[in-house]
Amino acid sequence: MSEVKKIATRESYGNALVECGKDFDNLVVLDADLAAATKTGIFKKAYPERHIDCGIAECNMVGIAAGLAATGKIPFVSSFAMFAAGRAFEQVRNSVGYPKLNVKIGATHAGISVGEDGATHQCNEDIALMRTIPGMVVINPSDDVEAKAAVRAAIEHEGPVYLRFGRLATPVINDVPDYKFEIGKGVVLKEGKDVTIVATGLCVGESLEAAKKLAEDGIDAKVINIHTIKPLDEELIIAAAKETGKVVTVEEHSVIGGLGSAVCDCLSQNCPTPVCKIGVNDVFGESGPAVKLIAKYGLDSEGIYTKVKAFVK
Numbered sequence: 001m002s003e004v005k006k007i008a009t010r011e012s013y014g015n016a017l018v019e020c021g022k023d024f025d026n027l028v029v030l031d032a033d034l035a036a037a038t039k040t041g042i043f044k045k046a047y048p049e050r051h052i053d054c055g056i057a058e059c060n061m062v063g064i065a066a067g068l069a070a071t072g073k074i075p076f077v078s079s080f081a082m083f084a085a086g087r088a089f090e091q092v093r094n095s096v097g098y099p100k101l102n103v104k105i106g107a108t109h110a111g112i113s114v115g116e117d118g119a120t121h122q123c124n125e126d127i128a129l130m131r132t133i134p135g136m137v138v139i140n141p142s143d144d145v146e147a148k149a150a151v152r153a154a155i156e157h158e159g160p161v162y163l164r165f166g167r168l169a170t171p172v173i174n175d176v177p178d179y180k181f182e183i184g185k186g187v188v189l190k191e192g193k194d195v196t197i198v199a200t201g202l203c204v205g206e207s208l209e210a211a212k213k214l215a216e217d218g219i220d221a222k223v224i225n226i227h228t229i230k231p232l233d234e235e236l237i238i239a240a241a242k243e244t245g246k247v248v249t250v251e252e253h254s255v256i257g258g259l260g261s262a263v264c265d266c267l268s269q270n271c272p273t274p275v276c277k278i279g280v281n282d283v284f285g286e287s288g289p290a291v292k293l294i295a296k297y298g299l300d301s302e303g304i305y306t307k308v309k310a311f312v313k
Contacts, residue, residue, distance in 0.1 A: 005144075006169040010108040012147035013165045014039025017076065017106075018046045019148070020155055024074060027155065030065055031078040032058045038078045038108045058083045062091035062103070069101040074155055077103060081110035081164060085126035096160050097133040104154045105130075105162045110140075111252035112280065112297060113168040113202060115290035122285035128257025130162040131230050137183060138230040140164040140251075140259075142204035145174035146227055149181035157183060164201065166252075168290045171205045186233035188240075192222035195312050196240040197304070199250040200226045200259045203278075206294075207250050209301035210308060219312055229259050234266045241273040248276045248308050252299055255279040276311040278304060 021027050021043060030052045035041035044051035054061035058079050065075035077084060084107040085092070096103045112122045130138045137157060141147040147165060154161040173189070189204070190211055199207040204225045211221040222244055224236065241247050247267065249260035260277030267273045280297055294300050298307060 004171045006171050007144040008167055008169045009141055009144065009147040009165040010037075010039050010167060012141075012144040013106050013108065013151060013163070014042035016148040016151035017043040020152055021047050021050065024155055026073050028052065028068055028073045028075045029078060030054055030061050030075055032056055032061050032083065034079055037080070038106065040076075040078045040106070058088040059091045062088045063095050065103045066095040066099070066101050069103045075103055076106050078106040078108070080121060081107035081123040081126040082121050085129050085162065086123060089129055093133050097136055100135055100159055102158055103160050105160070106165065107162060108165040109167045110164045111166060111201070112285040112293045113166050113252060113290040115167070115293060116287050118287035119284040124252070124254045124280045124285065125257070126162075126164065127229055127251075127253050127259065128261070131257065131262065133160070135159055136230065137161040137228065138164070139183070139228050140201040141227050142201055142225055143170055143172045143174050145172060145179060146181060150227065153181055153183050166202055168202065170202045173205050173208065181227070184228050184231040184233060186236045187225040187227070188222065188236070189225050190221065190223040192220040193244060194220045195246045195248060195308060196222045196224060196244045197248045197250060197308060198224045198226055198237060198240070198259065198263055200229060201252050203250040203252055203299055203304070206299065206301045207304055210304035213301065213305040214308060217309060219309065221308065226259060229262055232262050232266060234270065237263055237266055238271045241267055241271050246274050246312060248278060248311060250278045250299070250304055252294070253279055255281055276307065278307055
């Protein structure tokens with residue numbers, strides 16, 4: 001059996017920018033002295049005249065991007081999620097969100113899988129922050145294929161978009177001929193009748209593996225990939241909840257304000273359903289190898305399997 005290909009979505013981000021640079025001559029990329037880490041350095045090498053290093057000044061970078069967008073450019077602001085969504089929140093809200101400018105935010109190194117960078121850099125609050133900004137689209141791709149498609153979709157979308165990418169290499173699960181990415185539309189990866197697992201980001205692959213383990217115990221789990229957290233595919237989630245009667249959300253993010261909260265908002269209003277939220281439980285992360293941290297916080301396939309099984313039983 002061949003080994004599953006693994007690619008970090010931050011790599012996909014850099015490669016997608018280069019590909020899209022060929023088709024969109026008004027595409028401009030900004031970074032805050034992190035071009036090597038965010039992989040925007042790939043774009044810089046291909047299009048040096050369309051890359052701006054703003055230095056360690058993320059708030060200023062967002063302001064520059066807003067100005068560029070006002071002149072008809074399509075700027076991508078690139079930095080770690082902790083800085084792009086956290087440090088520069090006020091500028092994203094007031095300089096990009098309020099005037100509805102066409103700025104795209106490429107936030108890398110999100111979640112606890114940043115590993116050894118530790119709690120200060122492990123942003124588990126960014127989805128919650130970005131969801132609160134009116135008109136902001138929030139996308140969290142699950143693999144290389146989806147990340148590349150998301151970048152192009154963000155460019156083609158008129159308005160602000162927040163894209164969340166990871167540092168850790170993750171399995172490619174969407175490399176299929178009929179794959180289609182559409183903002184605001186979830187993807188059913190596995191049908192099931194006993195419980196619905198709604199996952200996002202790197203947790204999608206882990207949820208698929210957990211579903212295999214659940215099947216061995218006679219639990220038939222439906223698995224849905226929600227790459228766009230805002231706008232949420234409410235129609236798909238409501239239909240799945242009616243079909244299975246139980247819903248589990250899985251995210252590498254705080255259980256407060258992220259995918260789980262979005263799903264609960266949707267179901268409480270339209271189809272009250274028991275929901276179990278799997279994520280980071282109101283704690284900060286810690287320093288350590290990414291894979292071990294994912295396991296410790298119960299976000300690997302074994303942790304998801306154990307929690308879903310207990311919830312169903």
